[in-house]
Amino acid sequence: MTLQPVTVTKPVVEVRHLAKAYSDTVVLRDVCLSIPAGTVTAMIGPSGAGKSTLLRCLNLLEQPDSGEIVIDGHRLTAGERVNPKDLAALRRSAGMVFQHFNLFPHLTVLRNVSLPQERVLKKSRAEANAKSMELLTRMGLADKADQYPSRCSGGQQQRIAIARALALDPRVMLFDEPTSSLDPEVGVEVLEVMKELAAEGMTMIVVTHEMAFAANVADELVVMADGGIIESGPPRQILQDPQHERTRRFLRAVLDR
């Protein structure tokens, strides 16, 4: 019998007792999460479970009411004033990919990827463009550099958005339903890129309804419902033997359709 070597790495993302409510509606209740470096965490659960809100709290697109977030050493405590420098540092460490891409439609593909490098990392135009072209080439989009985003397909736009986020050398990539607004066939292009990233050791948190991706690529599966984490662990284990009744109900709904 051989034992797998256990590598204990320092978590890149730590969430402690995070809570958030919109007036009377509780969207997150006491969420704790620890994401080790180099792992892929898939978050699943019914809509309204708080998955996207949790992800959006991580880079403060939403303000949590209480709790603490640590990303790559940048600590943020809810309720305390965040100075813009810390906020920028935190957001640079966490690359975000949105369901609707959120590219800048008035800029070319190349400018979309280069502009944040110039403004956030203070790179020169030439340095930024070199990095952008390297990433676009990796995404198979080098020929789209001078096009505008609207001339690209949804799958291409999402890969441009991934390149734009990667260009800032983030420590963790946050994916908020990256394939939900894409045709299934087009979504595959994006999933392929995400698999490559995972294989290269990028730390990733992925909110998704792609159960195959969750099962095959993720190291950890987190099931959320009603604003809390109800179950987490190795994906296969949870998919085959869910412990929680709510998880069973959700998995029946997504797998037996």
Place this chain on the structure above:
Amino acid sequence: MNTFFEDFATFAPALVGGLRISLLLTGASLLFGLPIGLIFAFGVTAKNKILRFVSVFFVEVGRGAPALVLLQLMYYGLPNANITLSSLASACLALTWTTAAYSGELIRGGLQAVPEGEIEGSEALGMSRADTMRFVIIPQGMRIALPSLMGFAVLLFQTTSLAYSVAVPELMSQAYSTGSSTFKYLTVFIAAGLLYAAISIPATWLSVWLEKSMSKHL
């Protein structure tokens, strides 16, 4: 019919001279009014109470009061407060106010129409508030506002005809004085109308063309 064209040719130098003043007045009002309008666009939604109050005051009065009232106020009213401006300067001041008020609201509408997702996209990348404004919100907001701003500019050009009431020698007042000295009112007002149209109609075409060419990749 021949006499119409002969009269037209006789009146032309005076009318074209007036047209130049009309265009000058339009241009100056836009030159000063649009930047002030951009400030108002931010001012009416500013957190700072004083800035917001001042912006809302000038925007609401500028849009609420007819341009004719503002023109008369600046030319006949201000001397009572010991401020005496030339007719052209007072007309320019009044129409700058009108321009700033209307364009402020048009620009604000454009800025607010920039999709929230793009702003979030920019923020999530760690871009500062100022950079997001400069590289994402303003370029796109201005693009959205541009067609209505061009439409406003055409209206403003036509509104300059009101400046005849404060003795600015623009196209309308040239037409009026030519008419009153020759009694050929019909000819002279048709000629003036044609000159206004000769500017307004191509300007409208230009704005439609510009709108199309700018929204090509959006």
